[in-house]
Amino acid sequence: MKAAPRGDSIYDAVVTAFAIVIPALLLLIALSILIAAWPALSRFGLSFLTSSKWDVSASEFGAAPAIFGTIVSSAIALVLATPLALGVSIFLSEIAPKWLRQPVAFLVDLLAAIPSVVYGLWGIFVLIPLLRDPVAPFLRDTLGLGKTPLFSGPNYGYSMLAAGIILAIMILPFISAVTREVLMAVPRSQRDAALALGATRWEMIRDAVIPYARSGIIGGIILGLGRALGETMAVTMVIGNRPEISASLFAPGYTMASLIANQFSEATNDLHVSALMAVGAVLFGVTLIVNALARWLVWRVTRGSGR
Amino acid sequence: MGAVIDTAIEPGVVESILARAKAPLLSTLRLNAYFGQSRVLRNVSIDVRDREITAVIGPSGCGKSTLLRCMNRMHETVADASVEGDVLLEGESIYKSGLSAIAVRRRIGMVFQRPTPFPTMSIRDNVLAGLRILGTSGPSRSEADAIAEEALRRSGLWDEVKDRLRESALGISGGQQQRLCIARALATQPRTLLLDEPTASLDPLSTQTIEELVHELRESIGVVIVTHNMQQAARVSDRTAFMLAGELIESAPTNTLFTNPRDSRTEDYVTGRFG
Amino acid sequence: MSRRSRYAKSTVMLGVTYFAAALATLPLLLILIHLLKEGAAYIRPGFFTEMPKPVGEPGGGMANAIVGTLILVSVASAIGLPIGIGAGLYLAEHRGGRLATVVRFLSDVLNGLPSIVMGIFAWQFLVRPVGHFSALAGGMALGAMMIPLVTRTTEEMIHLVPTSLREAALALGYTRWRASLTVVLRTALPGIVTGALVAIARIAGETAPLLFTALGNQFWSTSLGQPIAALPLQIFAYAITPYDTAHGQAWAGALVLIFVVFVISVLARFATRSRFGLGTD
Numbered sequence: 001m002k003a004a005p006r007g008d009s010i011y012d013a014v015v016t017a018f019a020i021v022i023p024a025l026l027l028l029i030a031l032s033i034l035i036a037a038w039p040a041l042s043r044f045g046l047s048f049l050t051s052s053k054w055d056v057s058a059s060e061f062g063a064a065p066a067i068f069g070t071i072v073s074s075a076i077a078l079v080l081a082t083p084l085a086l087g088v089s090i091f092l093s094e095i096a097p098k099w100l101r102q103p104v105a106f107l108v109d110l111l112a113a114i115p116s117v118v119y120g121l122w123g124i125f126v127l128i129p130l131l132r133d134p135v136a137p138f139l140r141d142t143l144g145l146g147k148t149p150l151f152s153g154p155n156y157g158y159s160m161l162a163a164g165i166i167l168a169i170m171i172l173p174f175i176s177a178v179t180r181e182v183l184m185a186v187p188r189s190q191r192d193a194a195l196a197l198g199a200t201r202w203e204m205i206r207d208a209v210i211p212y213a214r215s216g217i218i219g220g221i222i223l224g225l226g227r228a229l230g231e232t233m234a235v236t237m238v239i240g241n242r243p244e245i246s247a248s249l250f251a252p253g254y255t256m257a258s259l260i261a262n263q264f265s266e267a268t269n270d271l272h273v274s275a276l277m278a279v280g281a282v283l284f285g286v287t288l289i290v291n292a293l294a295r296w297l298v299w300r301v302t303r304g305s306g307r
Numbered sequence: 308m309g310a311v312i313d314t315a316i317e318p319g320v321v322e323s324i325l326a327r328a329k330a331p332l333l334s335t336l337r338l339n340a341y342f343g344q345s346r347v348l349r350n351v352s353i354d355v356r357d358r359e360i361t362a363v364i365g366p367s368g369c370g371k372s373t374l375l376r377c378m379n380r381m382h383e384t385v386a387d388a389s390v391e392g393d394v395l396l397e398g399e400s401i402y403k404s405g406l407s408a409i410a411v412r413r414r415i416g417m418v419f420q421r422p423t424p425f426p427t428m429s430i431r432d433n434v435l436a437g438l439r440i441l442g443t444s445g446p447s448r449s450e451a452d453a454i455a456e457e458a459l460r461r462s463g464l465w466d467e468v469k470d471r472l473r474e475s476a477l478g479i480s481g482g483q484q485q486r487l488c489i490a491r492a493l494a495t496q497p498r499t500l501l502l503d504e505p506t507a508s509l510d511p512l513s514t515q516t517i518e519e520l521v522h523e524l525r526e527s528i529g530v531v532i533v534t535h536n537m538q539q540a541a542r543v544s545d546r547t548a549f550m551l552a553g554e555l556i557e558s559a560p561t562n563t564l565f566t567n568p569r570d571s572r573t574e575d576y577v578t579g580r581f582g
Numbered sequence: 583m584s585r586r587s588r589y590a591k592s593t594v595m596l597g598v599t600y601f602a603a604a605l606a607t608l609p610l611l612l613i614l615i616h617l618l619k620e621g622a623a624y625i626r627p628g629f630f631t632e633m634p635k636p637v638g639e640p641g642g643g644m645a646n647a648i649v650g651t652l653i654l655v656s657v658a659s660a661i662g663l664p665i666g667i668g669a670g671l672y673l674a675e676h677r678g679g680r681l682a683t684v685v686r687f688l689s690d691v692l693n694g695l696p697s698i699v700m701g702i703f704a705w706q707f708l709v710r711p712v713g714h715f716s717a718l719a720g721g722m723a724l725g726a727m728m729i730p731l732v733t734r735t736t737e738e739m740i741h742l743v744p745t746s747l748r749e750a751a752l753a754l755g756y757t758r759w760r761a762s763l764t765v766v767l768r769t770a771l772p773g774i775v776t777g778a779l780v781a782i783a784r785i786a787g788e789t790a791p792l793l794f795t796a797l798g799n800q801f802w803s804t805s806l807g808q809p810i811a812a813l814p815l816q817i818f819a820y821a822i823t824p825y826d827t828a829h830g831q832a833w834a835g836a837l838v839l840i841f842v843v844f845v846i847s848v849l850a851r852f853a854t855r856s857r858f859g860l861g862t863d
Contacts, residue, residue, distance in 0.1 A: 005407065011759030018668030019681070022733070023688045025726060029695070029703040036706045087602025095599055106851065107607040113847045114613065115787025116697075117814045118836045121821050122613050125620070125829065169609045176606070202592035223694075230696020232790040233814075237821060257698050261793060264702075280702045284695070291694035295687070384752055413755035423750035427768045437754040491754070 030284065037278035040271060048278060054243040054254075056268065061275035063282060065243040069160065069253035070283075073235065074228040076164025076249070077171055082221055084168075085175035092176075093183040094205055105180070112173040120237030123166045128157035128238060131165075136250060155250040158240035163255070166234045171224035178223055178298055182216030183209060219297025226290040230283065232257040256283040330398070332357045332529040333378060333415075333499050338392035340373050340382055347373050349553040350392070355499065360521065360530045362544035362561065364537055366581065370553040371533045375501050378531070379415040380408040397498070413437070416492030416500040420507045422484035424476035424491075431472040433487055434458050437495040454494055461527075462490040463520040482513025486520070493524075500524065502532040506539070518543050537577060541565055549573045617840060621833035629834055633802060634816070640827045644835050646802045650717070650811040653804060654796060655786055657721025662728025662785075663778055669729070670736025670774075671762065677741075686737075693730035698790040700727055705794035717803075717810035720796030724785040731784060735777025739770040776853045783846040787839055789814035813839050 040061060041048060051062025092105055136155040140146030186209045194208035210217070240252020241262045254262075256279050267273045331354035340348035348370045355361050355378075363371040376382040377390055380401055394401045401411045424433050434455045438446060446454060455472070459465040464486040468479065476487060485505060492500060502521065506514040521543055524530055534540050540547050541561060548558040549568075557564065557573045568574045575581055628643050635642030669685065676682040704723035709715055743766050751761035767774075789812075792798070797809035798819060804810070813835055820832035 005409065005757045005759075007757050007759045011762065015668045015672040015675070016681075018665045019672035019685045021665050022669060022685050022692060022729065025729070026688050026692055028707065029699070032703050032706040033699070036702070036710075084602055084606055087599045088606040091599035091603040095596055096603070104603050104607060107610055110844070110847065111610050113783065113843050114610075115789070115814060115839060115843065117787070117789045117817050117821075118613070118617070118840060121817060121832055121836050122616060124821055126612075126616055172606060172609075200588050200592035202595040203588065206595075226694055230694075230698065232696065232698040233818065237818075257696055257790075260698055260702065261790060264794060277702060277706070280699055284699045287694060287696055287699070288691060291691060292687075294694075295690050379753060381749065381753055384749070409755050409757055412753055417753035419746055419750060419753075421746055423744075423746045425747065425750075425765055425769070427771075436751075488750070495754070 033277060033281045033284055037274060037281040040274035040278040041281070043271070044275075044278075048275075049282070052243075052245050054259075056263075056272060059269070059271050061272070061278075063256070063259075063275075063279050065245050066254045066256045066259045066279055067282070068245045069163075069239070070229055070255040070257070072160050072253070073163040073167055073239070073255055074225055076161065077167035077228045078221065078225060080165065080168035081172045081175055081224060085172050085179060085220075085224070086217070088172075089176050089179035089183055090205060090210075093180050094201075094209065108176050109173050111169065112177075114170075116170070116231060116233035117237075119166055119170060119234035123162060123234055123238040127165060128162055131155070131159070131162055132157040149247040150249055153246065153248040153250050156240070156252070158238055158252050159250045160239065160246075160253050161249040163235045163239040163253075163258075164249070166238055167228045167231055170231060170234060171227050174227055175220045175224040178220030179213075179217050182213040182220065182298065185216070186212045215297050215300050219294045219300075222290060222297065223294035226287055226294055229290060230257055230287050231255075232261050236261045256280075331355060331395075332397060333531075334395050335374070335377065336393040336395065338374070338377060338390065338394060340370070340377050341389045341391075342385065343387045347553050348377065348390075351550075351553075351555045353548055353555055353558060355529050355531050356546075357498065357529045358525055358527070359546060360525050360532060360544040362540035362547045363531065363533045363550060364535070364540050364547060364576075365550035366576070367535065368552075369550040371550050372503050374550070375417075375503050375531060375533050378499075378501055379417055380411050381417065383408065413495060414497055414499070416495065416497040418485070418488050418492050418500070418502050418505050420504040422481055422488055422508070424484050424487050426475070426477055428476060429473045430468050430476050430479070430487060431455050433476045434490045434494050436491055455490075458490040458494040459487075461493050461520075461524070462486045463516060464490055480513070482509050482516060485509060485513065485517060489517070489520070498528050500528055500530045502530065504533055504535060507535070514539075537565075549576060551576070614840075617833060617837050620830065621835075621837035624830045624834035625837060629831075629838075634800065634831070637820070637823050637828050638825045642831070644811075644813065644816050644831065644838075646799065647811040647813045647816040647835065648838070649802075649804065650796070650799070651786060651813040653717060653806075653810060654721045654724055654792070654812055655782055657718060657806070658724035658728055658785055659778070659782060661722060661725030662732055662781065666729045666732025666778075666781070667736050667767075667774065669733040670740060671767065673733065673737040674740035675762065689730040689733050692726075693734070696790075697727065697788050698793075701791035701794040704791060709795055714807075715795060715797035715809040716807050717796050718806040720792050720810065720812070721806075723791040723795050724788060727785050727788065727791065728781045731781035732778055735780070736770075736774050739773035739777065740766060742773070743769045772853065776850045779846050780850045783843045783850075787814055787843055789818055 044051070044061060048061065048063055049067065050064055052064040053060050053062045054065055088108055092101055096104060132155060140151055145151040190208045190212055191204055194204040199207065235255050236258035239255065239258055241254060241258060242252045244251055244253050246253065260276050260280055263272070264276055267276060333355040335351055335353050338348055338351045339346060351374060353374070363374060365371050373382060378394060382388050382390060396411065396414065425436060428436065435451055438451070438454065456465060459468065464483060467483060471478070476484065479487065506517050509517070518539060521530060521532065525545070532543060544561050546558060547561045547564045549556045549564065551572055557568060557570045559568070564573065565577050568577060628641070630643060630648060631645050632641070632643030633645055669689070673682050673686055700723050704719050708719035708722060747769060748761050748766050751765040752758070756765065792812050792815050796812055796815070798815040799809045799811045817832045817835040817839065820828040820835070
């Protein structure tokens with residue numbers, strides 16, 4: 001028999017090859033999208049990102065409305081989801097009685113299993129009617145917020161707000177799962193030290209546990225952001241799909257993802273398609289950076305404790 | 308040929324002549340073992356004889372497990388591990404070119420500190436696991452059953468599991484699982500069996516059972532047993548080797564080593580002054 | 583702050599977290615209840631066996647979409663499972679290696695890519711060159727999405743198998759590849775299968791990648807080279823029409839989809855909770 005059995009060499013070659021598929025695939029994706037986006041990118045240059053004119057008939061494409069919409073809807077989602085996710089996670093890791101832990105965690109995590117299109121369905125037929133009446137009138141008239149730019153303008157239901165709310169529900173389980181993990185990774189000694197000093201339960205959480213896990217929590221939030229940025233179906237079904245930049249939450253708009261999904265099937269000419277691909281390239285780049293940042297932050301906190 | 312570097316002075320001359328007449332089953336020749344740059348075995352030369360039980364004792368970290376793992380080329384499965392020197396199995400070097408580590412391991416049996424039955428196999432299949440991979444023509448069904456039965460008898464487990472052969476190997480107690488591992492090692496008919504602290508994780512009753520069966524095995528094969536329990540070494544073995552910090556300090560018939568050790572370090576250890 | 587008011591504040595804040603927990607579990611229940619309310623009426627045997635009627639007409643089913651999803655998932659699994667398990671094996675056996683670290687990180691990156699990005703990539707790479715949409719392209723896009731999921735769970739499951747088991751196999755004379763496959767992988771298999779099922783549940787509900795690859799199909803088609811219907815696509819198509827009956831069909835489709843996805847997710851949770859027992863203590 002030889003030094004290295006042939007079976008071993010074949011096995012090594014195969015599993016290594018399969019492992020290399022992953023970086024190769026990523027590279028392929030990046031290249032493919034860039035190639036497809038090139039015509040539009042070279043034609044419009046950097047103004048592609050800043051121009052708010054998305055005029056199909058005139059073949060003028062500026063992605064600013066889509067970028068704006070992505071930022072706004074994601075921001076709304078984060079503002080709504082973060083406190084809630086933090087609250088649930090603190091509840092689950094510090095406060096919940098043992099018998100409640102599993103069921104509640106299960107129910108929250110299950111939100112992540114709902115397909116995007118089902119969220120969209122619910123958004124169209126439940127959320128939007130709800131927003132139209134009673135929520136919007138309540139916000140606008142009863143609370144008087146209609147005077148502010150944030151809540152001005154007519155409301156047809158299909159809006160940034162609707163997209164933001166749906167996104168918030170969708171990213172809640174992700175932020176919650178990560179936050180839960182980092183909170184549980186905080187060593188007992190930290191908590192004991194605070195309690196021994198005479199802190200109340202809440203003070204222990206606020207002053208000993210949360211600060212320790214802070215970068216991980218931020219990582220979880222950024223992870224949620226990463227997911228919100230790329231969500232397509234649910235957003236496209238409730239956001240109204242209009243290339244507008246408006247200060248009002250009630251106004252319809254576009255996100256990068258919903259723009260691509262909405263216009264792709266009707267893309268008239270090659271430049272249009274290329275412009276959509278260019279939007280995709282921007283989305284690709286942005287989510288890449290955001291996700292990498294999130295993973296790094298989470299890794300920093302949990303690396304001490306096993307996983 | 309094995310250079311017998313065994314410097315104990317035996318009390319009985321006849322006994323020593325007879326001992327030398329028996330060619331060793333397995334011997335290490337100035338064996339050095341490394342993990343990266345760190346040397347964990349220093350020029351260890353030891354003989355293991357047929358139909359004899361050799362115990363290796365010493366404090367934690369003295370290298371006794373490493374010595375064992377070098378004997379069946381398991382040491383090299385760890386990244387960055389290397390050896391210098393030689394190991395002879397039945398007269399030929401286990402590092403001879405053309406001889407693979409796998410072939411060596413098939414001729415030597417090994418049992419580890421924690422019982423490691425394969426969880427996805429039945430008791431019978433566990434025993435036969437080593438056979439499955441021997442060559443192209445495996446034993447026939449009835450031959451296999453006979454082999455399994457013999458191995459289980461030799462490890463004292465047959466009566467307890469003969470009605471449960473098809474059941475999962477996880478359904479038996481820890482002591483029984485360890486005997487299963489011994490049966491699994493014996494099924495391939497090795498002439499040498501290496502036991503690395505086989506009773507360390509077992510209760511006293513299982514320990515006793517295994518010690519008894521190891522003692523019986525000396526009628527057919529050569530056994531090396533690493534143990535941190537001196538009383539166990541005294542009970543079970545014919546020869547005992549004492550190691551310290553990677554070196555073989557002394558090797559002698561068990562009685563001699565414990566009652567009249569040559570080296571003061573050995574004496575300190577066996578009288579409990581350290582370790 | 584006096585001690586009493588500190589305690590009061592603590593109690594209040596703890597109560598707030600209870601409230602947050604209740605609020606967080608609310609959406610799931612709301613959505614599920616609504617799904618059942620709207621969709622249950624439209625679930626009849628015919629739903630699974632009949633073809634869709636022209637939009638606006640009552641009745642009909644989603645037989646082509648259900649079969650289409652099954653076909654897409656099969657193609658995806660044929661790609662995603664072998665590569666994912668193979669990559670997982672590599673990562674588990676080269677834990678600290680440089681390539682392994684890079685692959686692991688990039689796998690997470692791939693996992694986080696928006697599904698629409700996968701869709702446009704698949705379109706550019708698999709649809710555009712051949713000039714038409716196809717089920718194969720859809721399956722491949724979904725398969726690519728499966729890879730990081732399966733890789734991660736496979737690596738974790740294999741890592742759980744104690745090294746002593748591999749050593750016992752090697753000591754018996756197993757070759758390294760045999761020890762890896764017939765002992766280690768086999769022991770980890772239940773967990774790996776669970777991970778595979780979860781990945782399948784994930785991609786079964788994906789819509790965006792299919793918009794650019796499988797496209798959807800009003801008619802019955804099982805051909806890999808042609809556009810094919812799929813459950814999520816059909817739900818989407820019906821949801822954006824103005825017809826109530828179509829909406830009802832959409833709800834029914836969503837109910838079926840959720841049911842399958844949930845059943846798999848719940849089973850997976852249960853399965854991985856009782857880890858396989860290994861030896862004593």
